[in-house]
Amino acid sequence: MSLRKLWTAVRGAANEGIETVADGQAIRILDQEMREAKKELQLCDENLTRIMAKRKLAEGKVKALQADIETYTNHAIAASEKGDDALAVECADRVAELETTLETEQSILDSFLTSEQSLKSNIAKAKGNVRRMEQQIEQVKATESVQKAQVAVSTRHMGANSKVKTALSSLDRIKEKQAQRNAELEAAEELANEESGSDLDAKLKAAGIGSNSNTAKGNDKLAQILAAKKAK
Known part of the structure; x- marks a missing residue:
């Protein structure tokens, strides 16, 4: 192998190693970003809660002012009908003051309502983005785990085949x-x-020779015994 090819191979292996580390860092960075995003969303929810509370207080003030305006308007009409113009004018002045205050409080209420609606919309979008990002991260993690398992199984299978071949060779020997x-x-x-x-x-x-020697001796002895008996 030439030095150029060797250097290319080494550089390729180094790049793969760097990319693997970078990929692992990317997942950890995204996890950290998700944790920080969730903390920010929690703070947003808390701010939204405070704004909603202030909006409710502003609504209460507006409703109370509207009720007072209606009450003093009726008083002004009643006083005028009774011919008490001074009292009627005093009630009308009170109505004017209340309407000025109502205008201010209504402006505050409208501001709270606008902020509340804007925050709700932005928080909902942010939560949706976080959920989608979490799903993608989990999908990437799951795919990575499955691929690692497949690589491990494939490697073990190849190793097992090699071991089986070695074992069979040993068995033959x-x-x-x-x-x-x-x-x-x-x-x-x-x-x-x-x-x-x-x-x-x-x-x-196996040739049938000498295998009946004991039997032959027995037959000879019997013949001797019988011959001796006849001689007597």
């Missing part, structure tokens, strides 16, 4: 050694039989 040992033992036994003469006896027995 063991069988050959055992066959060789059996042949050696049989040869040793044959040699021992030849040296002791048992091999010759076996051959004579």
Whole structure:
């Protein structure tokens, strides 16, 4: 291999290692970003809660002012109908003051309502984005785990096949050694039989020679016994 090819291979392996580390860092960075985003959303929810509380107070003030305006307007009409113009004008002045205050409080209420609606919309969008990002991160993690498992299984399978082949080769060698040992033992036994003469006896027995010597002696002895009895 040339130095250029060797350098290319080394650089490629280094780049793969760097990319693997960077990918792992990317997942951790996204996890951290998600945790920080959730904290910010929690703060947003708290701010929204405070704004909603202030909006409710503003609504209460507006409703109270509207009720007072209606009350003093009725008083002004009643006083005028009774001919008490001074009292009617005083009630009308009170109505004017209340309407000015109502205008201010209504402006505050409208501001709270606008902020509340805007926050609700933005928080809902942000939560949706966080959920989608979490789903993508979990999907990436799950895919990564599955692929790692597949690689591990594939590697083990290849290793297992290699081990099985090695084991079969070893088994064949063991069988050959055992066959060789059996042949050696049989040869040793044959040699021992030849040296002791048992091999010759076996051959004579197989040929039917000398195998009935005891029986033959018994027949000869019986013939002698019977011949002796007749002689008497």
